[in-house]
Amino acid sequence: MSTSKGNTTRKRPQKHQNRTAFKNDLHDTSHKTKFLNSLEISGVCKRCKDILEWKIKYKKYKPLTAPRKCVGCEQKTVKHAYHMLCSKCASEKHICAKCCKPVESQETETVEQIPNNDLKVMLKDLPERKRRTILRTISKQEDGKQTLTPELKAQIEDMLLKMDNIELDDDFNFTDEEPGSESETEDI
Incomplete structure (x- = not known):
C-alpha cells in the first residue's frame, strides 16, 4: 500500500499521464482569463513571483473584488490578490509585498x-x-x-x-623564415 507506515517511495510511474500541457485559455476566452494572462506581477520576490505565475497558469489565481487592508499603513490600498502590503509600503520598506521578507531592489x-x-x-x-x-x-x-x-x-x-x-588563408605558412629566402630542404 502506498499509505502504509514507512513506505514513502513509489515504485511505479504515475498511472494517468497528460498527453498535452494544460492551457488556461483553451476553452475559456473570457475577459477575466485574458486579463489574468496579461497581468504583470511586480513588487514581490522571485519565489512569490513564481508562485503567482503558477496560480495564473493553472487557473488557481482568484483576483480581489475589493481592495484589502495593508498591513503596513492600515489603509485599504492592497489592489492585488495574495499581497499583504500595498505597493507603496513594499517599495519604501524594500520587502516583498506577498511574504514580507526582504528583497533586493x-x-x-x-x-x-x-x-x-x-x-x-x-x-x-x-x-x-x-x-x-x-x-x-x-x-x-x-x-x-x-x-x-x-x-x-x-x-x-x-x-x-x-x-x-586580418584574413588567414589555408596557404599561410607559419615558419620563421623570411619570404624570398631559400631553405636547405628545397634543394634536396
Whole structure:
C-alpha cells in the first residue's frame, strides 16, 4: 500500500499521464482569463513571483473584488490578490509585498541583466575563435565578471574590426623564415 507506515517511495510511474500541457485559455476566452494572462506581477520576490505565475497558469489565481487592508499603513490600498502590503509600503520598506521578507531592489537586477544579455547577443553571432578571444579579454580585465560597460563594448568592437581585417588563408605558412629566402630542404 502506498499509505502504509514507512513506505514513502513509489515504485511505479504515475498511472494517468497528460498527453498535452494544460492551457488556461483553451476553452475559456473570457475577459477575466485574458486579463489574468496579461497581468504583470511586480513588487514581490522571485519565489512569490513564481508562485503567482503558477496560480495564473493553472487557473488557481482568484483576483480581489475589493481592495484589502495593508498591513503596513492600515489603509485599504492592497489592489492585488495574495499581497499583504500595498505597493507603496513594499517599495519604501524594500520587502516583498506577498511574504514580507526582504528583497533586493528590482533596479539593480535589471541593470546587471541588460549588459549580460547584450553581451550574450553580441557573442552569439560571432565565430568560436573570435568569441573565445573576446571572453579571454573580458576575463583578464574584470577577473571573471562578464558585465558589458561602454568602454568594454568599444574595445570589443575595435577588436572585431581588427579581426575582420586580418584574413588567414589555408596557404599561410607559419615558419620563421623570411619570404624570398631559400631553405636547405628545397634543394634536396
